[in-house]
Amino acid sequence: MAELGYDGVSVRVRDDLVDAHRRAWQRLARPGTWWTGAERVGIAAEVRAAWTCALCARRKEALSPSHADGEHDQASALPAAAVEAVHRVVTDPGRLSKPWFDELIATGLSEGHYVELIGVTVTVVSIDRFCRGLGAPLHPLPEPQSGEPSRYRPATAVSDGAWVPMIPQRNVSGAEAGLYGELPRTGNVIRAMSLVPDEVRQLRALGAVHYLSERQMIDLTAGRTIDRAQIELIAGRVSSRRECFY
Amino acid sequence: MLLRASGEIAGTDLDVQAISDRGAADASGIAYADVLLAFADAVVDDDEEQLAAARARVRRELGDAQLVDAAAVASNFERMVRIADSTGIPLDPPMAVLSEELRGTLGLERFGSAANTPAQSTAERLLGPVARRTASGVLRLVGAARRLTGYA
Numbered sequence: 001m002a003e004l005g006y007d008g009v010s011v012r013v014r015d016d017l018v019d020a021h022r023r024a025w026q027r028l029a030r031p032g033t034w035w036t037g038a039e040r041v042g043i044a045a046e047v048r049a050a051w052t053c054a055l056c057a058r059r060k061e062a063l064s065p066s067h068a069d070g071e072h073d074q075a076s077a078l079p080a081a082a083v084e085a086v087h088r089v090v091t092d093p094g095r096l097s098k099p100w101f102d103e104l105i106a107t108g109l110s111e112g113h114y115v116e117l118i119g120v121t122v123t124v125v126s127i128d129r130f131c132r133g134l135g136a137p138l139h140p141l142p143e144p145q146s147g148e149p150s151r152y153r154p155a156t157a158v159s160d161g162a163w164v165p166m167i168p169q170r171n172v173s174g175a176e177a178g179l180y181g182e183l184p185r186t187g188n189v190i191r192a193m194s195l196v197p198d199e200v201r202q203l204r205a206l207g208a209v210h211y212l213s214e215r216q217m218i219d220l221t222a223g224r225t226i227d228r229a230q231i232e233l234i235a236g237r238v239s240s241r242r243e244c245f246y
Numbered sequence: 247m248l249l250r251a252s253g254e255i256a257g258t259d260l261d262v263q264a265i266s267d268r269g270a271a272d273a274s275g276i277a278y279a280d281v282l283l284a285f286a287d288a289v290v291d292d293d294e295e296q297l298a299a300a301r302a303r304v305r306r307e308l309g310d311a312q313l314v315d316a317a318a319v320a321s322n323f324e325r326m327v328r329i330a331d332s333t334g335i336p337l338d339p340p341m342a343v344l345s346e347e348l349r350g351t352l353g354l355e356r357f358g359s360a361a362n363t364p365a366q367s368t369a370e371r372l373l374g375p376v377a378r379r380t381a382s383g384v385l386r387l388v389g390a391a392r393r394l395t396g397y398a
Contacts, residue, residue, distance in 0.1 A: 011310040017318060051292075085332075093331040095358050101334065118332050126325035133289050133317030135301055162362075163334030187341075189326055192333040203329070210322035220252045225311040229260055229276045231319050232249035236265035237286040238323040240352065245359040246330035246337060 009136040017130075020209045021139075024123050024202065029142035033152055033196045034113040035120070037144035042076030043120040044141050046083055047128070049075035050090035060092055065100075081107040085114065086121050094243030101163045111164050112153055112195055119199030126206060157195045167194040181214045189246060211235070250348065251381075266352045281307050282316060289320040336363040344381055346374045 004025045006013040028044060031037050050056055050072075058068040065088070072087050081104050088096060105111065131138050156171035169186060172179045176197055180186040181204060193199040208214070211231070216222035223231055239246075253260030253275065264274040264283060271280035281303050288300035304313045329335075337345070342363060349355055366374070 011305070011313055013314055014318075017314070089328050089332045093328045096331050096334075097358065097361075098334055101332075115333070118329060122325040122328045125328060126321045128321075129289060129324045130317050130321035132297065133285075133301070133320055134313065135298065161336050188335040188338050189330050192329050192335045203325075206325065207322060210318040210325075220248070221256065224315040225309070226282070226315050226319075227277070228252040229249060229256070229258075230278065230282055231315075232252055233264065233274070233276050233279060234282055234286045234316055234319045235323045236249055236262070237283050238290060238320050239327050240265050240354075241287060241290040242324070242327040242331075243357040243359070244327035244330055245349075245354050245357040245363065246327070246335060 004139050006134075006136060009134055011134060013134070014209070016209045020205055021127050021130075024127060024206060025139060025142050027198075027202065028120065028123065030145050031147040031149045032116050032120070033198060034110065034116045034149050036149060037147065039076075039078060040116075040120050041141050041144045042078045043082070043086055043117055044124045045075040046078060046086040047090055047121055047124040048138070049073055050087040053087055053091070056087050056091040059088075065092055065095055079107075079109070081109040082113070082117055085109065085117055089118060089121050090125060098163055112151075115164055115193055115195045116199060119193055119196060119202060123202060123206065126210065130210070152197075153195065154197060160191075162188065162192055164192065165195050166191045167197075183214050183218065262348065263351065278308055285316055286320050289317070289324070331359050334359075334362045342366060343370050343374050343377050346371070347378060 004018075004022045006018060028040055029037050030040075032040055035043065053073040055068060055070040055072050058070070059065040062068045072083050074083050076083070078086075085104055088100070101114075104114065109117075128138050152175075154167055154176055156167050156173075156176065157165040158168065158171075160166045160168055166188075167176060167179065169180060169191070176194075179194065179197055179200055180190060190200060190203065193203055204214075211217075212222060212224075220228060222228060226234075249260060249262050249265070258275055260275045261270060261273050263270040264276070264279055268280070268283050268287070271283050276282075281300075285300040285304050288297040291297070301313060304316055308316075336342070343366070346366065354360065
């Protein structure tokens, strides 16, 4: 299969973005912590199916998502709870709730499976939306690689105010040393994925090229070809349009 | 909040209202705000014609490299909002104190995910205005010092 690239796109894409996207796509195909490579690529397929899913469209229009019943337009062999999670996170993230999460977990989807599923989902959303923003075709999904997930759960992850367990800042040591980078304090949005440490690593790698490196983040004058105020304006607008309080 | 902070350190007053009201773009103090807001909206919306027009406008008025950076930032936050909303994280405590006024200005408390952040204590509410004024003053001082020394 051809390596991911942006050769046919009418604008030049930065090398660091191309490299990060290639690594993310390679990782997508490999067995993860809780899902196999085939399941991870299945999650990616569900991300793309969600945008045109009839049930998701009806729910999006409904006063409450629970007012629309039916089945998702499924694109993989994933369990129904996983399909529900991917489709809702893609199409209606602003109305996710703790009872919705609790119901998913009650069906047997483990917290580890859920966090990794979110990690794969948001990676694909991010790279696909970047392509769409540029007018570039979506990258073909990779061929899954064989192998078993590691099923590694960090012993230091605890309940810490979110729906999912997280590793507190003070507990990053051993296999998780350096997980939160070099800054003395990291945000909850980074810690959110720490039940699956590899998803934090993925998140930080993409964030550094899509947005800013951690050092640049705390330097409020740092920008790219658009300045910091322009960067934060886009960030704030997307967050507001998606009804994200955080 | 980082938008306001970036203005304070640059020594300029930015009107953050444009984040929730595109009509306020021209008064925001941010160069090409309307072009970038139209592009951010088009990335979020499902209308391909709207997106093509917004993309062409960024290329025409800012440039190709700026389009790449704008698309990268918009798609980054398509990721971040979903992480925050799907994991039920609360606002980080310092951010909760410092951003209270801003959340009111932008009407963020109406979003469902506001339920993930506990209500502020009386002490935090009392501390908030002082902390915000102090942080604003420090940022403006740091910015002024950097400009004086040519470090900015």
